[in-house]
Amino acid sequence: MIIDSHCHLHFDSFKSDRDQVIASCIEHGVIINTVGTHSGTSKRAVELAEKNENMYATIGLHPTHVFPMEVHGDEYDFISKAETFDEAYYDTLAQSEKVIAVGECGIDLFHLPENKSTEEVLEKQKEVFLKQVDFANKYNLPLVIHVRDAHEQLIQILKSEVRSPKSAVVHCYTSNWGNAGKYLDMGFYLGFTGVITFPPKKTDPKSQEDLIEVVKKCPLNRMLIETDAPYLAPQAYRGQRCEPWMVEDVIKKIAEIRGKTLDEIKNILYQNTLNLFTRMKLKDS
Numbered sequence: 058m059i060i061d062s063h064c065h066l067h068f069d070s071f072k073s074d075r076d077q078v079i080a081s082c083i084e085h086g087v088i089i090n091t092v093g094t095h096s097g098t099s100k101r102a103v104e105l106a107e108k109n110e111n112m113y114a115t116i117g118l119h120p121t122h123v124f125p126m127e128v129h130g131d132e133y134d135f136i137s138k139a140e141t142f143d144e145a146y147y148d149t150l151a152q153s154e155k156v157i158a159v160g161e162c163g164i165d166l167f168h169l170p171e172n173k174s175t176e177e178v179l180e181k182q183k184e185v186f187l188k189q190v191d192f193a194n195k196y197n198l199p200l201v202i203h204v205r206d207a208h209e210q211l212i213q214i215l216k217s218e219v220r221s222p223k224s225a226v227v228h229c230y231t232s233n234w235g236n237a238g239k240y241l242d243m244g245f246y247l248g249f250t251g252v253i254t255f256p257p258k259k260t261d262p263k264s265q266e267d268l269i270e271v272v273k274k275c276p277l278n279r280m281l282i283e284t285d286a287p288y289l290a291p292q293a294y295r296g297q298r299c300e301p302w303m304v305e306d307v308i309k310k311i312a313e314i315r316g317k318t319l320d321e322i323k324n325i326l327y328q329n330t331l332n333l334f335t336r337m338k339l340k341d342s
């Protein structure tokens with residue numbers, strides 16, 4: 058079996074053919090963690106996971122939903138919510154046995170609202186993030202961390218705060234080995250997406266080299282794999298909507314980089330995911 062440790066199958070991009078996508082995942086032996094980004098999508102993630110045996114949910118508030126703004130994403134545009142983390146609401150969701158983690162939460166200084174200063178955005182995002190750290194610890198759940206253009210700030214928050222997550226994954230890791238080392242020192246996992254299959258960007262070849270260096274050096278027992286579907290389809294499917302079963306390409310790439318067989322890597326990654334998401338109860342494990 059394979060686990061796609063992070064995707065958004067409850068998003069509207071799968072509205073018309075979600076059942077078919079779920080069927081393809083079952084066919085490929087792919088188990089799914091579908092991740093919420095605000096109150097509405099967190100609820101939908103739980104509802105979908107409750108209905109499907111091969112599916113689990115993560116609940117939380119993404120940093121782009123802290124202020125209202127139009128987000129022009131890499132692949133999809135959306136209007137963000139302006140929410141605060143309503144603990145009582147998430148308490149209700151956390152009662153579901155299918156909830157295995159809290160997130161995605163974190164710091165995002167890439168998408169900034171027009172009328173706010175970076176300091177103001179960071180302050181608010183930090184407050185909302187720390188609330189979710191406490192919430193995750195209250196339920197003994199791991200944290201799913203999103204970070205974009207803000208590694209320095211996030212690492213500083215994590216180091217300076219008394220409250221730190223008991224366990225966590227930095228999802229869609231695309232930074233360098235220097236930052237990776239800091240997260241690994243904190244005991245975190247790193248989640249790798251289809252981005253590791255991309256060719257180097259002509260305008261910035263160094264960033265892909267840096268990322269591949271992380272895939273080479275990261276201890277195998279601290280790696281997770283994910284698609285972040287509907288975003289970030291691996292290179293072979295670039296331009297298409299990403300689907301969770303495409304996570305196979307991420308495994309292939311890691312096996313190739315690490316000089317291991319597909320089965321070896323598959324088994325390690327599967328076990329890592331269960332080690333982090335301790336609430337995931339699979340029949341054959």
Ligand SMILES: [Zn+2]
Pocket residue numbers: 063064065092161285
């Ligand atoms: Zn995501």
